[in-house]
Each structure stands twice: as C-alpha cells, then as structure tokens.
Amino acid sequence: DTAVSQTPKYLVTQMGNDKSIKCEQNLGHDTMYWYKQDSKKFLKIMFSYNNKELIINETVPNRFSPKSPDKAHLNLHINSLELGxxxxxxxxSSQDEFYGYTFGSGTRLTVV
Amino acid sequence: AQKVTQAQTEISVVEKEDVTLDCVYETRDTTYYLFWYKQPPSGELVFLIRRNSFDEQNEISGRYSWNFQKSTSSFNFTITASQVxxxxxxxxxxxxxYGQNFVFGPGxxxxxxP
Structure with a gap:
C-alpha cells in the first residue's frame, strides 16, 4: 500500500549505458515530479507532469527524459549515462502543490 | 528569485535537549508557502508542515513547533526534548x-x- 513507489532502489551501471527508473503513485494525485539529490543533499527539481503535460523542465540535459504513460506513473529515462x-x-506526487508533496523512497544511481 | 537558506549545516545535541533549526527565505511574492521536510537515514522524504504567508500563527504538533516571522523572513523549526x-x-x-518555483533549502x- 505504498503511496509513491520507485524501482529500483539501487542502480549501479557503467558510463554510456541507458537506464530507466520507474515511479508509481496510488494516491490519485494529479502531478508527479522527479528530483535529483546530489552528494551534498541539495534537492533540485528536474521535471513535473500534470495530466500528461510537462509543466516544469529545469535546465536538465536532454539525455534525461520523463515518460508518463498515465496519471499514476512517471518514469525517468537516462541515456548515455555520465559519472556526474x-x-x-x-x-x-502532489494533488495540490499547496499541500506539500509525497516522496518515494529514492533511487540511488551510481555510474562507474 | 526564490531562495531558501539554512545556515546550520550540521547540529549535534544530546537526547532530551531542545533544538531549533533555522530557515530564512527570500521571495518577491506576496503570497507564498513554506514547508518543512524530514529525511531520516533510510532516505525517504517525509512532509512535516506547510504554512501560507498570511498565517503567522505559530504551530505546535507534539514535540515539534514552528515559528513563522514574516518580518525577518524566517520559518524556524524547534524540536523539544529531542530523541535519537x-x-x-x-x-x-x-x-x-500557485505552487510554482518550489525550492528546497540545502538542509x-x-x-x-543518546
């Protein structure tokens, strides 16, 4: 009955590979997001989707692409992975940004 | 531009002490929302509180309390009788x-x- 679930929890891969991280929410929320947390714990928004429309796209390399097959899913595809x-x-996800967000447990990506 | 500053990078206290975490923000909006989240060692992010800019009443939830001071652009968080x-x-x-320009502080x- 997890509200926002991400898979995998850990991902170790080599430079140059293409990988995907999946996200699903069962809260009926309208908007889903991807955030990146760096080694210094800074959180930065990457994307958000509202009713299958991309409404925020920060200065993220185009190697990153969000894919939302339906309202409950927002997957993150990364091409040509780099060490950084x-x-x-x-x-x-959030129903209304005013009420805060519900986060998944995170996916630790390590590129070697 | 929106900005959130948390000047304290790390704090260590002994159990049962009270501790206050500082938060100072910058915004040009007259209406805005402030939040606190907790990230325990397990890694997930837990929503703690949301406060809108028109509500300056302090809030208490168990051992947690929040002090919103619009005049100093601060939204500090106090844990009373801290636990491990x-x-x-x-x-x-x-x-x-409208929930746009959502910005986190550095934590x-x-x-x-114990």
Missing part, C-alpha cells in the same frame, strides 16, 4:  | 502562490546522541 549523473533520484 | 529518532536531515522549502543534518 550519480545521485539519489526522488519521485514525488 | 529525530536524527535526520531537515529541509525547509518555499513555493510561489540541516541533525544528530541526536
């Missing part, structure tokens, strides 16, 4:  | 009137020692 992509990636 | 389970990184965050790592 190593971080923890959090998925989140 | 309070050890976590705490993030203050700010959003615009404060709190260690509560």
């Amino acid at each position: 992509d190593s971080a923890v990636y959090f998925c989140a | 389970v309070d050890s976590a990184v705490y993030f203050c965050a700010l959003s615009g009137p 404060t790592r709190l260690s509560v020692l």
Whole structure:
C-alpha cells in the first residue's frame, strides 16, 4: 500500500549505458515530479507532469527524459549515462502543490 | 528569485535537549508557502508542515513547533526534548502562490546522541 513507489532502489551501471527508473503513485494525485539529490543533499527539481503535460523542465540535459504513460506513473529515462549523473533520484506526487508533496523512497544511481 | 537558506549545516545535541533549526527565505511574492521536510537515514522524504504567508500563527504538533516571522523572513523549526529518532536531515522549502518555483533549502543534518 505504498503511496509513491520507485524501482529500483539501487542502480549501479557503467558510463554510456541507458537506464530507466520507474515511479508509481496510488494516491490519485494529479502531478508527479522527479528530483535529483546530489552528494551534498541539495534537492533540485528536474521535471513535473500534470495530466500528461510537462509543466516544469529545469535546465536538465536532454539525455534525461520523463515518460508518463498515465496519471499514476512517471518514469525517468537516462541515456548515455555520465559519472556526474550519480545521485539519489526522488519521485514525488502532489494533488495540490499547496499541500506539500509525497516522496518515494529514492533511487540511488551510481555510474562507474 | 526564490531562495531558501539554512545556515546550520550540521547540529549535534544530546537526547532530551531542545533544538531549533533555522530557515530564512527570500521571495518577491506576496503570497507564498513554506514547508518543512524530514529525511531520516533510510532516505525517504517525509512532509512535516506547510504554512501560507498570511498565517503567522505559530504551530505546535507534539514535540515539534514552528515559528513563522514574516518580518525577518524566517520559518524556524524547534524540536523539544529531542530523541535519537529525530536524527535526520531537515529541509525547509518555499513555493510561489500557485505552487510554482518550489525550492528546497540545502538542509540541516541533525544528530541526536543518546
């Protein structure tokens, strides 16, 4: 009955590979997000989707692409992985941004 | 531009001590929202509180309390009688009137020692 679930929890891969992180929410929220947390714990928004429309796209390399097959899912695809992509990636959802977000448990990506 | 500053990078206290985590924000919006999140060692992010800019009443929830001072652009968080389970990184965050420009502070790592 997890509200926001991400898979996998850990991902170790080599430079140049393409990988995906999946996110699903069962809260019926309208908006989903991806955040990146770096080694210094800074959280930065990457994308958000509202009703299948991208409404925020920060200065993220186009190697990163969000894919939302439906309102309950927002997957993150990363092409040609680089060492600097190593971080923890959090998925989140909200019904209304005013009421805060519910976060997944995070995916720790390590690029070697 | 929105900005959140948490000047305390790390704080260590002994169990049962009170501790206050500082948060100072910058915004040009007259209406905005402030948040606190907790990230325990397990990694997940836990929503603690949301406060809108028109509500300056302090809030208390169990051992947690929040002091919103619009005049100093601060939204400080106090844990009373801290416990080891309070050890976590705490993030203050700010959003615009429609939830846009959601920005997190850098976080404060709190260690509560037994």
